[in-house]
Amino acid sequence: MTEAVSTQRKKIHPHKFTLWVGIGSIIMMFAGLTSAYIVKGSMAGFTTMQMPKLFYYSTAVMLISSLTMQWALKSFKERGMQQYRRLLTLTMVLGFTFIAMQIIGFSQLWESGTRLKGSTGAGQFLYVIFGLHAVHVLGGVIALIVMFIKAFSARIRNYNSVPVEVMSTYWHFVDLLWVYLFVFFLFKL
């Protein structure tokens, strides 16, 4: 498939391109939500709360997983399949860890009295926006599981790097998206 594409014209692979356009679409969604926050945040009676400490650590987990993903892609391209499998697994575990930490962070917030019910405030936005981001990470983790099964399957020998590149681009995107959302809330809270 890669050679066929190269005969077509020296262009970005359609799947990678589709991913970039899809990323643009996801950005619009979060732009809509964060701009809604900006509009509401300036209104009277808007309540805020403390960012749970745990989210600092989940940021670190997310950033590290981005590194391991990049490293996995590099190993794949150099045909270091053993290393690739290890790093892919590590990325997947870090993804799971991130989602688990988000859930724990939410429950800490809930315990400290930030609820969905009642008058509007930063907490309601945080649950929705961070929750939606976690759903996008979960989508990435599911894709990682599929790649994990393919990487450990004895039957399939595939050295096409496009799926891995698409995966790593998406993973870096949810990482950057998290950094944006986290910094956004840090400034706003």
Next chain:
Amino acid sequence: MSHGHAEVITTHEVHHDEHGAHHHHQSFITKYVFSQDHKIIAKQFLITGMIWAIIGGLMSVLFRLQLGYPDQTFPWLEDILGNWAKGGKITPENYYALVTMHGTILVFFVLTGGLSGTFANFLIPLQCGARDMASPMMNMLSYWFFFGGSIVMLSSLFIQTGPFSGGWTAYPPLSALGDASPGSKTGMDLWITAMAMFVVSSLLGGLNYVSTVLNLRTKGMSMTRLPLTIWALFFTAVLGILSFPVLLSGFILLLFDRHGGTSFYLSDIYIAATNQALPNEGGSAILFQHLFWFLGHPEVYIILLPAMGMASEILSVNSRKPIFGYMAMVGSLFAITILAFLVWAHHMFVTGLNPFLGSVFVLLTLLIAVPSAIKVFNWLTTIWKANIKFTPGMLFALGFVSLFISGGLTGIFLGNSTLDIHLHDTYFVIAHFHIVMGVSAFFGMFAGIYHWFPKMYGRYMNNTLAYIHFWVTLIGAYLIFWPMHYEGLAGMPRRYLDYSNWSSFNMFGDLNKFISTVAMIVFAIQLLFVFNFFYSIWKGRKVTTLNPWGATTLEWTTPIHPGHGNWEGEIPEVHRWAYDYSKDGRDFIPQTEPIGPNESKH
């Protein structure tokens, strides 16, 4: 595992020019139901859209019956509608449900899914010179999400509390509070679910359209050699990709308000029905309106641009003349795409928008008149002094131009925030948007169906029925919507069940009867079109030449019944733009013909 195999084959063939069309055997299910062939998916979108159009159109007949004859009862209505029309009269709740569903169905399921779903799928690979979409699998999913959303939306018509009835814009608090009205209960949940699936379908489709246009054009097909249909469908997809996600975020917040008790859109509400004051504070319905109209306005261009693109192509082919001002056409499509994102608040002039902000949106709104006027000028100069072939497709394309001008002019009235104080929520608005984006987009769609039907099914539709369809629909559309301008200028508000107690509008009683009668005739004539369509699929006159209209574009170089893969053998190479008509003494020169040594420059 067999599914994964099929996917590999398809992508393999998409990229390998030398392999040509599909040769391996396919079952009925993979060929016609879960098909990954863009042409079959296009037909699935088209026929689903047509079913929706009949349902949505029938709804308008039912509420026109109420509006035209508010003092009469129709016992047969109770026979077919049951509780919706107790005693032969449509109940107020169901009247609102009917207008809400009519809007939702026509705007999203017919003129978005049915229109760009059909023609983007059908024309993009054929006119760009690609074997299929960038991802046939995603394309198939796009249809099945649309189908699923359709089923959910349809099911909401049959539940006890009825479908959502708070208007197609789904403004809170009616959409956010189950206690607010019967339709706000389960009907609204089904509405949101269906719409979320529809958004997913649009996004999957749109991603495919954009990456196919940008990445899978055949050799020699530079962007400036693309037919205007493809440019229009490309910008349509861009609009959808950037605006539908914002609608989805609006819906997500709405869901939390409905079921999580949050206050994004709700504040200080007392519900009379349950005699209850709600604890919600600090929310604002205006926030939803911003998020909704940030999609909602681009949405009207999502509906209109495909019609514009197809009309441009069909006008040029049947005038036997190059399109006038090709680059101006592309530029104006681009300008419309940009401006589409900057005008949403003109839907909110009277809902509590800051008047200063309103004046900015007035300016940006009126700016849209510039690219629109460029397009109209170019269409008129394209047909100017042309030797026009009045095929059914051409007639509908001309009808589109007529309706776009008529409807566009009243847009200049409504774009002014001061005039809007008088005109908002009147029949003037109904008349404006029905002509400019409803009927005119339908005319673009009909033009496209009549023009590309031979490519879709290898047969022609019946011309006599098509001419009857055209003239009755065109005259009927003007007779229905033209009088509504007068009603609106007189201040007659929209969304009312019965005006008879309102003496200032009694003078419109006969006019309303007249409008309702014409609406029923026009609806009946659409059934004639549906008959023509299905009859012609099996019994129409057979197409015997590859290029029946004498068009330059690539879809007419494929076999009469193209298989999955479109071209047998190699994909043709493109050497020129799509509009070499009546050039150097020749009627037309196909895009595949190399530039001759003595050829003049266009």
